[in-house]
Amino acid sequence: MNLSQLEMFNAVAETGSVSEAAKRVHRVPSNVTTRIRQLEADLGVELFIRExxxxxxxxxxxxxxxxSHQILQLVEEARDAVVGEEPKGRLHLGSLESTAAVRIPPILAKYNQSYPLIQLDLITGPSGSMFDQVLDGELAAAFIDGPVIHPAIEGRPLCDEELVLISPSQYPTITRGQDLTGQNIYAFRANCSYRRHFENWFLADHAKPGNIYEMESYHGMLACVIAGAGVAMLPKSMLMTMPGHEQVKISPMGEDWRWLTTWLIWRRGSMTPQLQLMLDILPEYKERA
Known part of the structure; x- marks a missing residue:
């Protein structure tokens, strides 16, 4: 196993194509295929499913x-240490949609200004998906609802998010789960931690919602609630940035359910220089919502 083989392996893994990988590493496709086959022979396993x-x-x-990512990153770090260049490389981050919209823009701006040679990639999605991608090594870190108790995961808290219930403006004030028994609710997919929190809020009061309609955005949820079609739960910080928030009734969830903490998590033993620089910035922005 050598660095050239690992670079080719990464390129094929990320593109899913020998021809595209060959373009990335500036080799002919036949050379890439041969080197991947050699790597598989050296390791005694098939690294790809071919179909x-x-x-x-x-x-x-x-x-x-x-x-492979860690090895090549360490090689790049060693090279930079020798030649004394500014920090560079790539940092793959994931985030909850609301966190990406409200909480971390100033953090990302500070990071980009401080380390312009580091390429910062950000994707958004539900906590469950972000957690799996961190665990699989597809993301270096992710901002999700926490804390996460897992032997392979480390993390650091960023802020506390206040969650509120929104209902049509003429709807009675909501004080408990049984007030919404049988009512339609709007939420993200089942692997969203906020949705699980909402469902557990019902269960704790021995209540059961009506239909659960899965939405792709908070704006879609808000529009449905404004139209009188049901109820939703949103982070208050996100809600207050959205046009139309004044058209719904906002109800608190009660102290036992009101707050969830947003954490930055990463895989244990997978710290990179790029991620460490992000962690160095976080204390400046740690706050309670």
Whole structure:
């Protein structure tokens, strides 16, 4: 196993195509194919599942990809340490949609201004998806609802988010889960931590909602509530930035359910220089919502 093989392996893993990977590493496709086959022979496992001229990572390939990223990152770090260049490289981050919209823009701006040579990539999604991608090594870190108790995960709190219930303006004030028994609610997909929190709020009061309509955005939820079609739960910080928030009734959830803490999590043992620089910035922005 050598660095050239790992670079080619990463390129194929990320593009899913030998021809596209060859363009990235400036080699001919036949050379990439040969080097990948040599790597598989050296390791004694198949790193890719080959089907319909496309390549998917095998379970062994996923395991190697995490280590391969770390190895190549360490090589880059060593090179920079020797030549004395500014920090550079890439940082793949994930985030809850509301956190990305409200909480972390100043953090990302400070990071970009301080380390312009580091390429910062950000994707958004539900906590469950972000957690899985961190665990699989697809993301260096993610801002999700926490804390997360897992032996392979480390984390640091960023802020406390206040969650509120929104209902049509003429709706009675909501004080408990049973006030919404049988009512339609709007939420993200089942792997969203906020949705689980909402459902557990019902269960704790021995209440059961009516239909649960899955939405792709907070703006969609707000529009449905304004139209009188049901009730939703949103982070208050996100709600107050959205046009139309004054058209709904806002009800608190009660002290036992009101707050959730947003954490930045990363895989244990996978700290990179780029991620450490992000962690160095966080204390300046840690706050309670």
């Amino acid at each position: 319909n001229q496309r390549l998917r990572l095998s379970p062994a390939g996923y395991n190697l990809l995490n280590y």
